[in-house]
Amino acid sequence: MNSGLVEHLTGRNRTRAMRKIRVLIIGGSFVVRRMLAEAIAADPALEVLGIAAGARLGLAKIEQGRPDLVVLGGETSKGDGSGILAAIQRAHPRLSIILFGEEKERRLDRSAANSRALDPGRLAVAIHGIPGGLIATIKRHGVSDEEAKAPRNLGAAIEKVEILVIGASTGGPDALALLLSSFRADFPVPILIVQHLPPNFTRYLVDRLAHHSALGVQEAAPGDRLLPGHAWLAPGNVHLVVARDSQGVCVRFSHDPPEQSCRPSVDVLFRSVAAVYGPAALAVVLTGMGRDGLAGCAAIRAAGGQVLVQDEATSVVWGMPGQVSRAGLADLVLPLGALGPEIDRRSRERWPARRRFEGESEEAPCR
Numbered sequence: 001m002n003s004g005l006v007e008h009l010t011g012r013n014r015t016r017a018m019r020k021i022r023v024l025i026i027g028g029s030f031v032v033r034r035m036l037a038e039a040i041a042a043d044p045a046l047e048v049l050g051i052a053a054g055a056r057l058g059l060a061k062i063e064q065g066r067p068d069l070v071v072l073g074g075e076t077s078k079g080d081g082s083g084i085l086a087a088i089q090r091a092h093p094r095l096s097i098i099l100f101g102e103e104k105e106r107r108l109d110r111s112a113a114n115s116r117a118l119d120p121g122r123l124a125v126a127i128h129g130i131p132g133g134l135i136a137t138i139k140r141h142g143v144s145d146e147e148a149k150a151p152r153n154l155g156a157a158i159e160k161v162e163i164l165v166i167g168a169s170t171g172g173p174d175a176l177a178l179l180l181s182s183f184r185a186d187f188p189v190p191i192l193i194v195q196h197l198p199p200n201f202t203r204y205l206v207d208r209l210a211h212h213s214a215l216g217v218q219e220a221a222p223g224d225r226l227l228p229g230h231a232w233l234a235p236g237n238v239h240l241v242v243a244r245d246s247q248g249v250c251v252r253f254s255h256d257p258p259e260q261s262c263r264p265s266v267d268v269l270f271r272s273v274a275a276v277y278g279p280a281a282l283a284v285v286l287t288g289m290g291r292d293g294l295a296g297c298a299a300i301r302a303a304g305g306q307v308l309v310q311d312e313a314t315s316v317v318w319g320m321p322g323q324v325s326r327a328g329l330a331d332l333v334l335p336l337g338a339l340g341p342e343i344d345r346r347s348r349e350r351w352p353a354r355r356r357f358e359g360e361s362e363e364a365p366c367r
Contacts (some may be wrong), residue, residue: 007309008280015058017238019181020044020046020069020141021045021046021047021138022047022049022066022067023048023049023067023068023069023138024048024049024051024052024062024070024071025037025048025051025070025071025073026055026058026070026071026073027052027053027055027073027360029073030053030307030363032073033053033073036049036071036073036134038225040071040134040138040238041132042146043135043140046138046139049065049067050067050197055087055250057300058070058088059065059088059091060262062088062091062095067095069095069096069141069160070088070096070097070098071098071100071138072084072085072097072098072099072100073100073266077297086147090127092355093136095133095143098134098138098141101247104178106219107347110260119250131163131315132312134328135163136328136329140328146160148235159279159304159350160280160349160350161306161347162189162277162280162281163191163242163280163281163282164189164190164191164282164283164284164343165191165194165269165274165281165282165283165284166179166191166193166283166286167194167269167283167285167293167320168194168195168196168285168287168294168319169195169196169262169287169288169290169292169320170195170288170289170317170319171286171315171316171317172196172286172287173205173208173279173289174316175211175286175287175315175316176195176205176286177212177213177318178336179215179340179343180285180342182341183213183214183215183340183344184344185215185304185341186229186360187228187229187347188228188229188345188347188348189228190226190227190228190230190231190232191230191232191241192216192220192226192231192232192251192269192284193232193233193234194264194265194269195233195234196264196292197236199235199236201236202233202234204232206218206219209231209233211256215230215231216230217230217233218231218233218237219233219235220232220240220251220253222250222251222253223250223252224250224275225250226242226248226249226250226251232266236263236264237302238254239253239255239259239268240254240268241268241269241272242272243276249276249277254268254270259292260292261290262290265292266285266292266293266296267293267294268296269296270283270293270296271295271296274296274299274300274303274305275299277305279303280306281300281303281305281308282305282306282308282343282347283296283300283306283307283308284307284308284310284339284354285307285309285310285321285330286315286316286321286339287316287321288317288319288320289319289320290319290320291319291323292319293324294320294324294327294329297324298327298329299342306331306346307324307330308330308331308332308334308337308342308343308346309321309324309329309332309333309334310333310335313335314337315336
């Protein structure tokens with residue numbers, strides 16, 4: 001998906017009335033720092049506040065220049081990448097931080113990146129070396145001082161996750177088994193899953209997932225009412241969607257044509273959930289080939305929801321999650337083993353609300 005379409009879907013193509021977002025670049029090689037500076041400076045909505053090779057100079061520039069956002073280009077000149085990340089989080093918990101660099105080259109401490117010391121509204125974001133994705137993410141997370149003081153600031157409203165949706169393809173069954181096994185029986189929200197499988201194969205996966213999980217796992221059926229602590233897997237050859245009525249939210253099937261050559265389609269489920277749940281949706285894209293889930297994640301983000309994706313190192317195929325990451329739509333890119341705790345934490349805590357954009361509509365009532 002090109003950057004223009006992503007900006008249209010997420011509402012980021014609107015004209016800024018405020019001043020430019022000020023970005024400070026810290027760490028990484030000279031070539032990386034120069035490439036980042038040129039890419040950021042080329043965008044009229046952004047300003048490079050400064051560049052620092054080392055942690056000490058970087059912290060000093062934060063104090064002096066008060067940037068809206070920091071981009072960490074990798075290890076600093078003294079190899080203290082994780083130290084500078086932790087130091088920024090302690091001193092400036094509301095300052096957005098973006099980690100930039102290929103997964104295999106990044107050596108920053110993930111435990112620091114996921115620290116509770118960082119305000120939930122200023123979450124660190126992992127980006128995989130794609131300038132276009134970086135620019136989109138800076139615009140999403142870089143909030144200027146004037147904007148922070150506006151009536152609709154980060155603390156103005158609070159959202160709680162009400163639904164978890166998961167999309168997976170190649171390598172997904174193993175990833176799903178590990179992920180669901182990390183959830184306790186009191187998991188606070190319902191879970192809907194699309195795994196690309198032929199008809200008649202999903203019931204075997206349901207049995208496997210139920211065996212490894214404390215959750216109630218079942219194959220979805222039309223009319224199923226969504227309940228916390230339960231997971232529903234989309235059957236083969238039908239799209240899974242949701243609908244809300246006076247009694248709550250239920251499952252519906254759609255026999256519309258395949259999307260991205262897939263039925264069930266991750267995009268179809270995510271769009272439906274975005275329409276019904278808005279900012280209360282949490283979407284996760286696991287290992288898989290292709291780009292199914294990309295448009296759906298754009299819809300989730302446009303509705304104010306959250307997106308997590310599996311990293312390249314632990315994916316069998318980094319197609320679906322990679323597409324979402326490169327488009328700048330992921331809040332975090334995490335190893336499979338770290339996704340479970342992060343999902344559980346986000347599902348149990350309340351978060352500063354994001355803006356929900358116009359043009360949303362709910363599905364028809366359950367029947």
